[in-house]
Amino acid sequence: MADQYAQSGEDKQPAGIPAIRWDEPPEGPVVVLLDQTRLPSEEVELVCTDASALVEAIRSLAVRGAPLLGIAGAYGVALAAARGFDVDEAALALAGARPTAVNLSVGVRRAQEAHQASLARGESPEQAAQAALAAARTLHREDAEASARMAEHGLRLLEELLPGGGHRILTHCNTGALVSGGEGTALAVALAAHRAGQLRRLWVDETRPLLQGARLTAWEAARHGMAYSLLTDNAAGSLFAAGEVDAVLIGADRIAADGSVANKVGSYPLAVLARYHHVPFIVVAPVTTVDLGTPDGASIEVEQRPGYEVTEISAPQAPVAGAGGGIPVAPLGAQAYNPAFDVTPPELVTAIVTEAGVASPVTAKSLAELCGRPVGERLG
Known part of the structure; x- marks a missing residue:
């Protein structure tokens, strides 16, 4: 499920609203996207509460660009894990959302493998979800450094x-x-x-x-x-x-x-x-x-x-x-x-x-x- 809320674009530094971020409001973890379909007229954030909403955001090009799709895919897996959904099912849907950009499947796989490795070590679902999130955050940081x-x-x-x-x-x-x-x-x-x-x-x-x-x-x-x-x-x-x-x-x-x-x-x-x-x-x-x-x-x-x-x-x-x-x-x-x-x-x-x-x-x-x-x- 996704919600939208507008943000003012006035008096911002060039970076503006980040293209993607992980947030943990009281209602539970979410992936927040700058909705690129609304630019340049408005800076609006799209809040995804599950992987299916993120898949739709990817397909509609609300979030786009090969490196960012990899980050989004990884956060999507972490989101599914954190909210108790079927992680493998979410990973499959995310990886197939757009077929040409290879980064998407790479990011999905990194978070999915981190989640699987945690479970294989006998850790709890909560710990496995944290492992997936850590993998997504690492990919996010690595991409910034690569840039x-x-x-x-x-x-x-x-x-x-x-x-x-x-x-x-x-x-x-x-x-x-x-x-x-x-x-x-x-x-x-x-x-x-x-x-x-x-x-x-x-x-x-x-x-x-x-x-x-x-x-x-x-x-x-x-x-x-x-x-x-x-x-x-x-x-x-x-x-x-x-x-x-x-x-x-x-x-x-x-x-x-x-x-x-x-x-x-x-x-x-x-x-x-x-x-x-x-x-x-x-x-x-x-x-x-x-x-x-x-x-x-x-x-x-x-x-x-x-x-x-x-x-x-x-x-x-x-x-x-x-x-x-x-x-x-x-x-x-x-x-x-x-x-x-x-x-x-x-x-x-x-x-x-x-x-x-x-x-x-x-x-x-x-x-x-x-x-x-x-x-x-x-x-x-």
Whole structure:
């Protein structure tokens, strides 16, 4: 069960309301989310009292972004344990809520295994629930630390590839604090460049059909005082042609063993444009996003989203009339193709930046060495 209550966004530090937190009110433990479907018009928290509410929040994109989904999955298992629900059943539902983002199942598995190990030691259900919560909190802390290291590695890479500063960076979707326990992945690198006085302009793809760039990345960039401009996705080519892009920085939802990168749909065309115009195309993601058990891009399951996300525009607080709750922009009954992600082959990726370092060139060997695991091993 989930409840919502609004929070004022005035006079807040750039971090604002945390994207996710564990709380223990008198009524019992809950997982509290910043509802990303309501941004930027309002900062509203969504309170989940059970795993099923968290599953719905994940599917509706109230909580999103690969690293944050891992944290949410782990907290969801801890929530089920703390409230006395079937932990394995909750874990199964959470892990399957979105199929492409590997971090979700990794986070679920970490908390579930901690819970199982506690019970195997003969500890009480209450102690097992605490073990699951400790695992979730550890993952949360590790992700924040990973974010900081990715920002350092990414900034150093930009300095090597583009000496002199004044970077004009193009990004896609949202990869900041809203997807992470820290300051994010790709946007954390851009933020580090901004703080170092090296960011001239952040180009923000609006990111159709759900506008995570317009609603979320622009919101984060404005709060940090970054110089940014918003553009429609299909305007990116004109920017490249005009020589206005120095580097592309994106995140990832799953990276296969060969270095193929699944990210928000629209990423692959940017990689093609970047290669043609000799612009670095850089992927920033924690090692929990690397799945060496998925051999190549063709093996990545790409989530298909509802057609109404294309045939309607979602506008918080606006009058609605469509089947999906949005404003219709296509004829009634129009069929829509709506993959949530596309896959960029490794030969189009200049580098993959993780908290463990940088893989470049991107190959199965360099990626496995970076992660410190044999090829074919699945994270978790």
